[in-house]
Amino acid sequence: MLRRTFLTALAATTIAFTAFGPASAEDRFITVASTTSTQDSGLFNVLLPAFTAKTGITVKVVAQGTGQALDTARRGDADVVFVHAKAQEEKFLAEGFGVKRYPVMYNDFIVVGPKADPAGIAGGKDVATAFKTMADKKVPFVSRGDKSGTNTAELKLWQVAGVDLAAVRGDWYREIGQGMGATLNTAGAMGAYTLSDRATWLAFANKGDLVVVVEGDKKLFNQYGAMLVNPEKFPTVKAKDGQAFIDWLVSPEGQAVIASYKINGTQLFFPNATDPKA
Amino acid sequence: MLQDVSIISALWKIISGGDGDFYSIILLSLEVTLTAVTLAGCVGLPLGAMLALTRFRGRLPIIVVINTLMGFPPVVAGLVVFLLLSRSGPLGGLGLLFTPQAMMTAQFILVLPIIVALTRQTVEDLWSEYADHMTSLGVGRIGSIPTLLWDARFSLVTTMLAGLGRASAEVGAILIVGGNIAGYTRTMTTSIALETSKGDLPLAMALGVVLITITLCINGLAYGVSRIGAKLAGGR
Numbered sequence: 001m002l003r004r005t006f007l008t009a010l011a012a013t014t015i016a017f018t019a020f021g022p023a024s025a026e027d028r029f030i031t032v033a034s035t036t037s038t039q040d041s042g043l044f045n046v047l048l049p050a051f052t053a054k055t056g057i058t059v060k061v062v063a064q065g066t067g068q069a070l071d072t073a074r075r076g077d078a079d080v081v082f083v084h085a086k087a088q089e090e091k092f093l094a095e096g097f098g099v100k101r102y103p104v105m106y107n108d109f110i111v112v113g114p115k116a117d118p119a120g121i122a123g124g125k126d127v128a129t130a131f132k133t134m135a136d137k138k139v140p141f142v143s144r145g146d147k148s149g150t151n152t153a154e155l156k157l158w159q160v161a162g163v164d165l166a167a168v169r170g171d172w173y174r175e176i177g178q179g180m181g182a183t184l185n186t187a188g189a190m191g192a193y194t195l196s197d198r199a200t201w202l203a204f205a206n207k208g209d210l211v212v213v214v215e216g217d218k219k220l221f222n223q224y225g226a227m228l229v230n231p232e233k234f235p236t237v238k239a240k241d242g243q244a245f246i247d248w249l250v251s252p253e254g255q256a257v258i259a260s261y262k263i264n265g266t267q268l269f270f271p272n273a274t275d276p277k278a
Numbered sequence: 279m280l281q282d283v284s285i286i287s288a289l290w291k292i293i294s295g296g297d298g299d300f301y302s303i304i305l306l307s308l309e310v311t312l313t314a315v316t317l318a319g320c321v322g323l324p325l326g327a328m329l330a331l332t333r334f335r336g337r338l339p340i341i342v343v344i345n346t347l348m349g350f351p352p353v354v355a356g357l358v359v360f361l362l363l364s365r366s367g368p369l370g371g372l373g374l375l376f377t378p379q380a381m382m383t384a385q386f387i388l389v390l391p392i393i394v395a396l397t398r399q400t401v402e403d404l405w406s407e408y409a410d411h412m413t414s415l416g417v418g419r420i421g422s423i424p425t426l427l428w429d430a431r432f433s434l435v436t437t438m439l440a441g442l443g444r445a446s447a448e449v450g451a452i453l454i455v456g457g458n459i460a461g462y463t464r465t466m467t468t469s470i471a472l473e474t475s476k477g478d479l480p481l482a483m484a485l486g487v488v489l490i491t492i493t494l495c496i497n498g499l500a501y502g503v504s505r506i507g508a509k510l511a512g513g514r
Binding site: 007010011013014016017031036040044060061062063075076077178179180181182184185203204205206207234236 | 363366373374375380459476478479
């Protein structure tokens with residue numbers, strides 16, 4: 001009874017606020033749950049206007065870690081997810097929350113750390129060796145710790161390196177539960193190592209003493225995929241406009257826009273929608 | 279790393295409108311905060327006065343709870359509104375998650391206890407002065423509410439400003455329920471959080487300076503108006 005009254009009061013309040021809200025000129029919009037890397041890197045600033053100009057559909061992006069973005073979609077609060085953790089995406093599909101997964105683009109992860117390189121891993125080409133060395137020497141490492149795509153990749157790399165994180169973790173391993181940018185800020189301030197996606201790193205403005213120490217290993221591959229949230233689970237999903245966004249992302253036109261995005265002449269994302277294995 | 283010069287140039291970029299949609303971000307912040315605080319005032323002032331003047335069973339526990347809610351963690355308020363407005367939540371049908379309205383609702387919930395609690399205290403103190411007089415005039419407790427609110431109006435301006443301060447400084451709740459969507463639910467505080475995470479500390483700091491300046495102007499204006507009002511009222 002009390003709960004009912006509270007809900008009614010809250011609904012009334014919220015509806016009262018709709019009278020004050022900004023007039024929504026853009027009636028046709030979709031909500032995309034995506035990752036901090038796509039937003040913080042600035043990709044959406046070029047990608048979304050191009051799509052809106054073509055279709056008249058506005059895209060509202062809620063930027064979260066991959067795990068949180070998929071959870072947002074699991075509650076029906078997004079029309080499309082655009083994330084980067086293939087295993088988590090396939091689980092999302094298997095649970096019936098997604099319709100179909102489309103590979104869109106890739107870039108790579110990099111290991112960044114202090115210029116002084118206390119672990120002595122700089123210039124290495126094998127990321128597994130680098131991770132093993134960091135764990136052996138117990139050099140400070142900042143982990144996202146937020147179930148994001150990058151966090152998922154990092155945990156997998158410890159496994160590949162044969163490091164039993166549960167057994168060796170201590171003060172040196174610091175989970176901060178925040179986004180990529182905040183993690184880089186923290187790593188910089190602590191003189192610690194961390195794993196980053198290359199796009200966020202290139203766009204990051206507070207590099208300070210941090211440099212890229214390991215890159216170019218195949219194990220650092222970072223694939224992005226897009227999925228429409230299943231309208232059979234949530235009838236409120238804007239299936240037509242959401243699918244239009246995905247279709248455009250994987251179209252030659254959308255792929256060209258992705259390829260054209262550069263910071264200081266460096267390309268950040270590489271389109272690969274035509275690769276069936278991606 | 280963080281030089282004064284870079285903050286000043288970032289500040290200039292904001293003020294000159296040279297980069298992005300800062301003006302619309304500022305306007306949205308003001309719109310969300312002022313709407314939430316105004317509505318909380320419309321509800322909270324009479325509610326606080328009623329709580330001050332009525333006597334009923336359970337009144338004291340309610341007062342304690344409301345006083346406690348003044349310290350309600352914004353992130354929890356955000357989470358509650360989020361779960362209610364989510365498509366999977368009880369009010370999901372409204373489709374209001376990730377909208378300015380959702381942010382207003384969260385701030386309303388945060389501000390209301392402050393206004394109710396402070397109003398209750400102010401009016402109760404005033405009532406101890408007015409009780410005999412009002413009773414001799416034959417005006418009941420409930421009937422005295424408008425008079426007391428009116429006579430306490432200068433103190434209540436400060437009450438409203440306390441609510442405004444809570445709302446304008448807040449980031450935890452609106453980040454969760456608004457989603458920090460560019461051009462739609464991005465406010466001053468969520469922008470500051472975002473720019474900090476992007477490592478653009480000068481821009482984040484400059485936005486902070488703008489936010490504090492705006493808050494200062496609003497407070498100055500409110501104080502000035504209430505001073506002038508008090509003088510005029512005293513002169514009559």
